[in-house]
Amino acid sequence: MQTDRATAQTGDEALCAFAATLRWEDIPDHVRHEAKRSLVNIFATALAGCREPAVDIMLETSAAYSGPATSTVIGRTERMDAPTAAFVNAMGANIFDFDDTHEATIIHPASVVFAPIFARAEASPFSGIDALRAFVIGGEVVCRVGLSVSPYHYSHGWHITSTCGGFGAAAASGALLGLDAAQMTSAFATAAAQSSGLVDALGTMAKSASVGGAARNGLIAADLASRGFSGPARPLTGARGYLAVYGQGAKPEALGDDLGHRWEIADNAFKPYPVGVVLNPVLDACLEVYRDEEVRAGDVASVELTGHPLLRQRTDRPDIATGREAQVSAQHAIAIVLARGRAGLAEFTDAAVAETAASGRPQVRFHDEAGRDVASAVVTLHLKDGRILTREIHAARGSRTNPLSDSELEAKLTTLAEGVGFAGEVDRLLEALWTLDDLADAGDVVRLAAGG
Incomplete structure (x- = not known):
């Protein structure tokens, strides 16, 4: 992967090329481990939120419109089509505000990125390495887009996980589909056109709808791009692109600065408490x-x-x-x-x-x-x-400078699973998450998280 050319490219070109060309071998070991930590945490919070009324309502409403039931709804017996499963699993994972936080942007990257990956894993199987690679790509993309519009974007009232999340979901999905850089640009364009989410919705079901929507919309954006669906050539940095419309004093350099060497997704923090x-x-x-x-x-x-x-x-x-x-x-x-x-x-x-x-x-x-x-x-x-x-x-428990240990994250998953009466084998789920890169079929993980 040629990351040293980023300074000669627009932010769109650098980020889309990164998402399209990052290889497993390009990802350092510590970033791979942080990705696994994020997945342990997000499966924990997805189990915690899987039976909330908002999830019940979404499943009941979607049933009449859904396609073939290919994908697991975490913690439940229902199966849904991949876009709906991505929607529901993302909203459930974020519903308690107990998921990860990228402190520089206040984005919750994992919810909007893991959901389309594991919804796809059962519909079109791929390996655990492919899943982890896609997760790193999607997480890095959503954080980079968030950095480019921060701090104005969130403080102005945009719910930054929802608004930037579609780019991460599109990047992860596009990586799994093998999109090239031009197709990835088209996927980002469609994600940009669907970006939405308001801080005013915090504390309500509507917030969960925008988080779920980001996951679903990104998944569909990648599918559309794979079939020739197109958009503006510079969806992020164009004169009326995402940064200009959604930001003020935007920083396009954040999209490509030291990309592939400095890893924002490795700076995730994990909460000990279910609060903002x-x-x-x-x-x-x-x-x-x-x-x-x-x-x-x-x-x-x-x-x-x-x-x-x-x-x-x-x-x-x-x-x-x-x-x-x-x-x-x-x-x-x-x-x-x-x-x-x-x-x-x-x-x-x-x-x-x-x-x-x-x-x-x-x-x-x-x-x-x-x-x-x-x-x-x-x-x-x-x-x-x-x-x-x-x-x-000075540094709250769970922050990047006072992080939860791997064992504390495992305990979090165990406790939250017990709290909803999860009947599955938690030890097997944890083992699958920590050894995801050894699995031939990434879908094995989400199947272990299904309700019985």
Whole structure:
């Protein structure tokens, strides 16, 4: 793969050539391992979300329109056509905000990339190496597109996983289909034309629809390109292309800069809590004072949070009413963690929200600090007895500088599978994920994740 020519190419040309020509041998061992870590994590969160009402509704609605049932719906007995399975598995994996995070963009790359790969794996079988290669390609593409429009894109209100996710899904699918660079450009053009997703949908089923849509749309975009479907020659960097329309002060150089040498997909972080990533350091701090100072929710008069501006923009939600909204509410998160001393899925349900609504949520004052890392925050608790307790978290648990171990990711999958009563063999699923590059048929993995 010729990556040193990227500076002489447009961003579109560099990224499409990368997606079309990256070989397995070009991927360093540490990137391969990080890809497997991402897959362990995303299968965990897909199992966690597989029986949520949004998934039920989507499956029921899609049944009347679906084609041949070729592909597994993770954690369930239903099988669907490949585009619908990609849609449903992506939305289920992201539904609890418990999936991976690329901290520089706040994209959740794995949900939109793994879903079309494993939907295709049963419809048109291919090897585990092919699946891992496609996953790395798709993950790198979605992160690169996200970097090119950040920070404006997300802060302006676009749900960046949904809007940029279609490019990753198209790249992964195109790699499996063997698209050349020109065909990959056409796939990106169709993905760009379908890009959508709003931050305002966070905490609602509509957010899951846009994530699922990105996975499905990218899969179809690649299929269309393989049959001669075309689009603009520069879908990303054209005068009215994606960067110009969806960004402000866009950075086209991010598309090809050091491509194939610096790996954004290897910078993924994995969450210990099912919340928006900016809440992770807040929960770390609250768990510390619960444990070390024996502070309880009823002891708190008010709270001050100093963090990245996204902490305020995404989580200043005092009057929530549902579990999905709770995932992006600092007021609820602080109240429930200081009441229960834990921060698992059970703390972000409708019942938990009713509990904090009845017992009371603290008044929270936010202080923006633009230069602060999203994995860092200062939490100051003003207690009713006059004491003031301050905790600063420099690197939240699960962040890139304080990552979850492989064994912790395995435990996450095991715990989440047990939580939904998954009847499959978790040990066999984990083994298949860690040895995916040894499998002749990548579909073996997703079949192990089917419900019984």
